[in-house]
Amino acid sequence: MNRDNSLNIIKIAEAVMPGGVNSPVRAFKSVGLSPVVVQRAEGSKIYDIDGNEYIDYVMSYGPMILGHSDKRVIKAITDASVNGFSFGATTEGEIELAGLINRHFPSVEMIRLVNSGTEAVMSAIRLARGFTKRDKIIKFEGCYHGHSDSMLVKAGSGALTTSVPSSSGVAECVSADTLVAVYNDLDSVKTLFSNNKREIAAVIIEPVAANMGVVLPEEGFLKGLIDLTHENGGLIIFDEVITGFRLSLGGAQGLFNLKPDITCLGKIIGGGLPIGAFGGRRDIMEYLSPSGPVYQAGTLSGNPICVAAGMATIKAMEEDDAVSKANEATDYLVKSLRGELKNFDDKITINSISSLLTIFFKRGNVNNFEDVMKSDTNLFKKFFGNVLNQGLFIAPSQYEAMFLSSKHTRADLDKTTGIIVKAIKETI
Numbered sequence: 001m002n003r004d005n006s007l008n009i010i011k012i013a014e015a016v017m018p019g020g021v022n023s024p025v026r027a028f029k030s031v032g033l034s035p036v037v038v039q040r041a042e043g044s045k046i047y048d049i050d051g052n053e054y055i056d057y058v059m060s061y062g063p064m065i066l067g068h069s070d071k072r073v074i075k076a077i078t079d080a081s082v083n084g085f086s087f088g089a090t091t092e093g094e095i096e097l098a099g100l101i102n103r104h105f106p107s108v109e110m111i112r113l114v115n116s117g118t119e120a121v122m123s124a125i126r127l128a129r130g131f132t133k134r135d136k137i138i139k140f141e142g143c144y145h146g147h148s149d150s151m152l153v154k155a156g157s158g159a160l161t162t163s164v165p166s167s168s169g170v171a172e173c174v175s176a177d178t179l180v181a182v183y184n185d186l187d188s189v190k191t192l193f194s195n196n197k198r199e200i201a202a203v204i205i206e207p208v209a210a211n212m213g214v215v216l217p218e219e220g221f222l223k224g225l226i227d228l229t230h231e232n233g234g235l236i237i238f239d240e241v242i243t244g245f246r247l248s249l250g251g252a253q254g255l256f257n258l259k260p261d262i263t264c265l266g267k268i269i270g271g272g273l274p275i276g277a278f279g280g281r282r283d284i285m286e287y288l289s290p291s292g293p294v295y296q297a298g299t300l301s302g303n304p305i306c307v308a309a310g311m312a313t314i315k316a317m318e319e320d321d322a323v324s325k326a327n328e329a330t331d332y333l334v335k336s337l338r339g340e341l342k343n344f345d346d347k348i349t350i351n352s353i354s355s356l357l358t359i360f361f362k363r364g365n366v367n368n369f370e371d372v373m374k375s376d377t378n379l380f381k382k383f384f385g386n387v388l389n390q391g392l393f394i395a396p397s398q399y400e401a402m403f404l405s406s407k408h409t410r411a412d413l414d415k416t417t418g419i420i421v422k423a424i425k426e427t428i
């Protein structure tokens with residue numbers, strides 16, 4: 001596969017943008033290849049500037065559950081743009097989107113729209129701190145909640161006692177208030193609560209982790225976590241930026257029948273345009289300015305074009321039963337892969353739920369970050385280069401999910417199985 005144009009453009013990009021990209025994973029650094037430069041995308045396919053076609057399993061890291069360039073969403077964006085792009089004043093669309101989200105997420109009694117998932121989480125945490133009048137937050141190792149300072153934290157060497165910044169530039173006094181627990185391990189959370197009595201404002205979690213590869217919550221873990229948090233006077237924040245409108249129209253909380261205090265959304269609710277949102281219990285949300293003392297604001301928040309794209313996406317998903325379609329496609333793909341790759345059980349593990357999956361280059365269960373880190377990233381690297389050249393666009397990292405859409409066809413999936421099976425046989 002020839003990617004000369006991409007190669008040349010990236011050289012120019014590297015001179016004007018750090019690493020040649022506007023978000024790190026796009027640089028393909030962990031697979032040691034030069035990145036693909038995209039020209040356009042439609043349905044399940046994405047095309048680079050050399051004219052190569054790929055079946056897309058990145059799907060913009062989640063938003064494109066309807067596939068790319070859905071005609072109904074294009075129309076909504078076009079129609080909205082004719083009326084102006086941004087006003088710094090309330091529009092009816094925002095209220096309509098709030099209602100649409102509330103209908104699917106009953107726990108989101110009130111909502112605030114922001115411009116990214118990062119902003120949603122950052123603001124939800126400030127709100128939780130303001131509401132509880134406590135400072136400390138518990139997060140889980142391997143869960144990603146955007147790049148606000150207090151979330152760029154990892155367990156220190158004396159795990160469960162100290163946490164340290166996971167990025168340069170994050171002050172230690174900020175990271176010190178974020179405690180790190182182990183996914184699927186309630187005891188690790190219990191220890192943190194008992195060592196920090198009446199100090200924990202909130203526990204934040206991806207109810208299904210999808211940013212260390214896909215890691216599923218074990219039976220009873222989320223319910224136990226909610227109860228434990230409430231017993232200790234903290235708030236539970238579900239970061240459903242990926243899972244919202246994907247695991248079900250009502251997200252992971254709808255699928256598992258759980259009720260967090262605050263929910264963070266993003267990705268699908270903007271249909272590919274920049275958006276984020278956080279919402280939850282009315283009494284908590286009323287702590288937000290201007291009704292309450294917790295400050296939060298945004299020049300472009302509730303942008304009419306983003307709101308129109310999000311609303312059109314959600315309505316089209318309802319119309320198409322897009323969640324079921326994407327789930328069926330994923331089931332079909334996972335069954336085919338498991339069938340064809342039986343002999344590789346001691347080398348790979350496939351984690352999957354709804355329309356998310358990860359092929360871990362590791363034997364046995366993958367239930368937390370420590371398991372994830374045992375994956376053979378060299379094998380992944382070889383595998384990635386192989387499938388990319390056969391026409392599959394998957395995230396260039398072992399620690400990401402594959403995202404399916406309602407537009408992935410049987411033909412796409414059969415071709416994908418063929419490419420993946422061949423690559424694994426050649427790689428391992």
Ligand SMILES: *Cc1c(COP(=O)(O)O)cnc(C)c1O
Pocket residue numbers: 115116117118119121144145146147206211239240241242266267275276
């Ligand atoms: C993508 C993501 C975020 C951050 O959203 P951005 O829009 O990239 O800022 C936060 N939480 C989770 C779970 C995500 O997957």
